[in-house]
Amino acid sequence: MQYRLAQEEGQGATVRRSIGGREVSYFDPFLLLDAFEVQKPAGFPDHPHRGFETVTYMTEGKFQHEDFCGHRGEIRSGDLQWMTAGRGIVHAEMPSGYGVNKGLQLWVNLSETNKLVEPSYQELLDKDIPKININDNKVQIKVIAGRLFKFSSTGESHGTVSPVRTRTPTIYLDFTMKENAFVEQKIPNEYNVFVYILTGEGYFNKAPGSTNQTLIFNQEGMSKKIKFVGDFIKVETKDSQLRFVLIAGMPLGEPVARQGPFVMNTKEELQKAFEDYFSFKNGFEKAKNWESQISRNSD
The missing domain is CATH 2.60.120.10 (Jelly Rolls)
Known part of the structure; x- marks a missing residue:
């Protein structure tokens, strides 16, 4: 049982991290749970992911999302976005309006066979x-x-x-x-x-x-x-x-190699994820010269 103090994450966002911190670094298959609270101009500007899924569940306010494939939308209080990053996504998550915006973001690990699947989204309105x-x-x-x-x-x-x-x-x-x-x-x-x-x-x-x-x-x-x-x-x-x-x-029972936005099974795969991202290849081709509109217009 733990009570987490707030910490800063992203660009001025406040989170309470209960999974993915020092006490519980990994709770197979869960990599992270953040309870976030964000007000403009703070947010989570352009950043990559590979090898897992992000699950964003809004409890108050509304958030915009935009990725380098042209997918863009908004999730409001009670809505859900289940994003499979798979082989590679670069995206931004920023509050839509002024006022307090709250929610939970869960990271779910993917098995070795699913690490490099094509990115996909499942989005549900509260209703x-x-x-x-x-x-x-x-x-x-x-x-x-x-x-x-x-x-x-x-x-x-x-x-x-x-x-x-x-x-x-x-x-x-x-x-x-x-x-x-x-x-x-x-x-x-x-x-x-x-x-x-x-x-x-x-x-x-x-x-x-x-x-x-x-x-x-x-x-x-x-x-x-x-x-x-x-x-x-x-x-x-x-x-x-x-x-x-x-x-x-269900625990995956597989080795985990993680650093920042990438989660793989071995150090070699993790190093390759960084190489692919910085070289704009193997899933990150569209990251070259890309910048989200919602990050540029966050003020």
Whole structure:
């Protein structure tokens, strides 16, 4: 369990990094989770990626996105962008308007067989992300990725499924709970799981958690991990409302070589990623002389 202080990232942006920092540098298959807060003219100007996926989920405000292939768009509060960087993307992410813009960015590692796939996007508006209300409408769940498993006294039934296709098996759920509410979430035992609390207070398998805390489940060697109850995570609230995301994934079990914006399997592959980027080849050809409009117009 950890509480992360804010740090600066990009160009004047503020982030709380719970995965990808000193305490938990890699939680297979997750490379990073940043809770970001950005106001103009700050943002994330032109930068490259290779070898993984970035998942941007807005919780307040709106962000623009533009890449060197001409893909450009905007994600607003509640919207999702699932970007597969694959063999190479150079892009920019900047706030669309004035005021506070908040969200989460998750980095999901790709297996060796998928490291160099062609870049692609999956983008969902808030209205298109499946939602269910359970337990007398005290709990709402948004199914951002994966399948929601619902249970009753008569046994298991498969619930809502996200339209997002994940190359690395991933579950991403957004829970909003009222006071004095309870919910159980089934997670496959072989998955690594963590929770990031956006607001409020609650109890996760009886362990307390509150705003901006990250709770780690099922990770060997973690002295402060929280144990599963069977293959469930049980969450309850008392006098406080609670909003949190639950993120789980199938570990890849592969070596990781990472530096800055590139994540490969070996040091040699990592060195080649930098060479390709600076030489404008093998996926980075369009980076030569490219500059995003949204970075130029960020003031």
